[in-house]
Amino acid sequence: MSDKKPLIILAAGGTGGHVFPAESLAEQLLARGYRLALFTDKRGAKYSGVLGQLETRHISAGSVAGRGLFGKIRSVLSLGLGIFQAKRLLAKMEPGVVVGFGGYPSVPTMIAASLGGYATVIHEQNAVLGRANRLLAGKVKRICTSFATVDHIGSENEGKVIFTGNPVRQAILDKRQTPYADMAETINILVLGGSQGAQVFSDILPDAFSKLDKKIKSRLSVTQQCRPEFLDATKESYSTTGIDHIKLDSFFQDVPALLSSAHLLIARAGASTCAEVTTVGRPSILVPYPHATDDHQTRNAQNLETSGACKLIAQTELSADRLTQELNNLFSDPQILTQMADAAYNAGQPDAATRLADTVEDLIKVKE
Numbered sequence: 358m359s360d361k362k363p364l365i366i367l368a369a370g371g372t373g374g375h376v377f378p379a380e381s382l383a384e385q386l387l388a389r390g391y392r393l394a395l396f397t398d399k400r401g402a403k404y405s406g407v408l409g410q411l412e413t414r415h416i417s418a419g420s421v422a423g424r425g426l427f428g429k430i431r432s433v434l435s436l437g438l439g440i441f442q443a444k445r446l447l448a449k450m451e452p453g454v455v456v457g458f459g460g461y462p463s464v465p466t467m468i469a470a471s472l473g474g475y476a477t478v479i480h481e482q483n484a485v486l487g488r489a490n491r492l493l494a495g496k497v498k499r500i501c502t503s504f505a506t507v508d509h510i511g512s513e514n515e516g517k518v519i520f521t522g523n524p525v526r527q528a529i530l531d532k533r534q535t536p537y538a539d540m541a542e543t544i545n546i547l548v549l550g551g552s553q554g555a556q557v558f559s560d561i562l563p564d565a566f567s568k569l570d571k572k573i574k575s576r577l578s579v580t581q582q583c584r585p586e587f588l589d590a591t592k593e594s595y596s597t598t599g600i601d602h603i604k605l606d607s608f609f610q611d612v613p614a615l616l617s618s619a620h621l622l623i624a625r626a627g628a629s630t631c632a633e634v635t636t637v638g639r640p641s642i643l644v645p646y647p648h649a650t651d652d653h654q655t656r657n658a659q660n661l662e663t664s665g666a667c668k669l670i671a672q673t674e675l676s677a678d679r680l681t682q683e684l685n686n687l688f689s690d691p692q693i694l695t696q697m698a699d700a701a702y703n704a705g706q707p708d709a710a711t712r713l714a715d716t717v718e719d720l721i722k723v724k725e
């Protein structure tokens with residue numbers, strides 16, 4: 358048998374949520390001496406970081422849920438072409454394992470890989486199996502999950518499930534060592550709305566903060582991500598609140614540092630946000646984006662709520678008064694926040710990338 362380690366193919370593309378875990382796994386596998394290739398669609402052609410350095414093949418892909426009859430026909434044709442392209446490439450490249458990260462760009466490669474009898478793994482970032490992964494679950498060898506409980510896996514697939522967690526970037530992992538800070542003077546509140554920002558936080562938070570008990574309000578320092586089109590209006594709303602320390606931006610580059618110094622995170626419940634707040638171990642109020650596919654953000658947040666790490670407030674129940682009440686309660690007894698911070702830390706999965714890499718490696722060993 359040759360000493361050369363087998364090639365591993367990563368099938369990923371689309372939004373950051375599907376691409377970040379692929380990046381973390383790539384770093385782990387390269388460090389273990391594996392050769393890697395990336396199969397992605399045209400939109401994923403230009404990745405920075407480690408994925409950008411991999412041998413890359415473009416595979417035709419189309420959303421299975423294409424719109425209208427014409428859209429559906431085009432999607433099916435793109436998918437068919439993608440399966441054909443992937444099948445030929447796989448036969449030529451002979452990978453040891455093929456790993457998919459959800460999203461439609463991964464589907465043709467994963468279908469071709471399972472039809473070809475290759476060892477296959479999918480990783481799911483949310484607490485509900487996404488549509489693409491649902492299509493693949495019955496066909497692959499392993500299903501790696503980011504949460505302890507995940508919907509729509511199907512009882513027939515339970516035996517393949519490995520709870521690895523959702524890998525986060527190294528800068529977030531580095532902050533896991535920083536203890537939750539005492540609120541001696543300033544209370545740092547960080548507000549994040551996912552990668553796009555969330556209008557609801559611009560609409561409600563200035564009012565909610567302005568009504569807080571005076572003793573709490575005078576100590577507040579708020580760092581809030583806003584959608585770019587609401588930056589000016591949000592600034593205006595804060596101008597009458599009497600809160601001196603307000604920092605607004607449409608996207609913060611230093612989330613690891615901001616999260617680490619936060620006493621409370623108020624955020625949407627996207628997969629990476631949930632993974633990051635638990636890795637660092639900070640308490641949170643999560644308001645799931647109500648239109649996420651299959652309401653997966655609510656299920657993500659429920660997983661954290663069950664472990665005592667967050668307070669979940671549905672957007673339909675979110676009002677300035679409700680939030681003021683929650684915040685007054687939380688900040689009047691800092692022990693609650695400390696307990697939530699501990700619970701978040703305990704729910705964190707800092708070894709997610711390692712466990713994902715172990716799962717891939719184990720499949721190679723099984724094959725040998």
Ligand SMILES: CC(=O)N[C@H]1[C@@H](OP(=O)(O)OP(=O)(O)OC[C@H]2O[C@@H](n3ccc(=O)[nH]c3=O)[C@H](O)[C@@H]2O)O[C@H](CO)[C@@H](O)[C@@H]1O
Pocket residue numbers: 372373374375482483549550551552553582607608609610612626627628629630631633646649650653654
């Ligand atoms: C609206 C929507 O459907 N969002 C989905 C999208 O996540 P979406 O990308 O919206 O949200 P996530 O929470 O997964 O990721 C946000 C990322 O942006 C970073 N960040 C955020 C704000 C900022 O100012 N700076 C910054 O760096 C966060 O640290 C995090 O790493 O894909 C996820 C994974 O499938 C899903 O769980 C989400 O439901």
